[in-house]
Amino acid sequence: MTALEKILPIETEGQKIAKILAAIVFFAAMRPQTKNLLQREGRIQSVPKGHIIFMNEDDAARFYLIQRGWVKIFRETLGGEEAILDVLTAGSVFGETSIFENKAYAYGAEVIEDAVILSFPSHILENETAENIDFALSFLQHISRKNLAKDKEIELRSVQNAAQRIGCFLLRLCKTEQRSATLHLAWEKSLIAARLGMTPETFSRSLAKLQKEAGIHIKGPTITISDIGMLVRYTCTACSNVFPCDN
């Protein structure tokens, strides 16, 4: 052991995993022995942008937790087009519901911004769900929250026009106590467009409309919202929630 290691003991991968799991509510109701197993069998990996973690219908041997970065959840149509179902970041768990879905993933997952991702064998999750009712109940809460988010997505895709959908996306990035905001969009515009279920052309046209009608100003990846209240009035009439919303 070097002098430095005496002062700053080097963390093992298992200890790192234990620390990360302790902060994520999805794992909270698991029994200690299961957490130990996850710690031993878990892997932490740095995954570069563009890497496909798995494809739709692949055998679901593992489930995943994002520690850092962004992951896109998608399906490909027979015609080769891509539908983005969700875009996830730190703290999100994915591939976990495959244990109820014939043990195959129901979607693909691709890293869209350099990421650090943990993965665990699915059979540990399956056994814990079958043996520990407290965890099964917390899993029900977890899926139920996902369900609500999907309902909200379907609602917004039904009633918001493209400009309102972009407005909604921007408002979710604003801190609620602000009256104005400057946002830096980290994703490529084509990705935001796909996430919002529109073509890049519609995205550009609608952004221009927002600029004219809702007082936002765009310069490259930087968007300035001079009056959040004005954007709220423009956007949130086409939603069942009141701003600020949490889903």
Add this chain to the structure above:
Amino acid sequence: MTALEKILPIETEGQKIAKILAAIVFFAAMRPQTKNLLQREGRIQSVPKGHIIFMNEDDAARFYLIQRGWVKIFRETLGGEEAILDVLTAGSVFGETSIFENKAYAYGAEVIEDAVILSFPSHILENETAENIDFALSFLQHISRKNLAKDKEIELRSVQNAAQRIGCFLLRLCKTEQRSATLHLAWEKSLIAARLGMTPETFSRSLAKLQKEAGIHIKGPTITISDIGMLVRYTCTACSNVFPCDN
């Protein structure tokens, strides 16, 4: 007891409920004492078209099972527009996930075709979930299936154009072994349009497009599909499933 009752014993409401529950997979893993409780506390009601069973955010004291008819699941935006999240028929359970959602309904439910609906106190469901791990697991399967259906809805709303969405809706009504089909649309066109997330005007325009490009013929509420294969080629390239699909 009359002579007739001796030959045809009159079924009590409890017996009717028991018979209905026995056929629905959602209730299969419940313990016998819970089924008895549901039988005692359940209600069967005939509900006319237009009746609102509950609204978004109402206290969720009961959950529901459709025996006959159709129910629309919806949300209203602040601007007064309606988003249809789903349209359910016989065998569907709704309001059941509210036990995980602060005991309030996350959507409204309205009868859109005269219906017979069973309802049960939510606390019976809540207790059974907390005490019987077999039922908790089957509830997880149930929510997971709902999740997949919502993913499919988001996928289709992302990649299908309006005409393909109508084509998809029609194909789901076809029997797979047919080469052609004649369908009678029971719902009003405005309702189908809303269910598919489009305005009535877009619906009419897209139906005309389908008539021209995918060989369907429309006369009032009757739609004739002369070549199902042609409609499949037109529609299913914008989907990740192969026809016939089950979700």
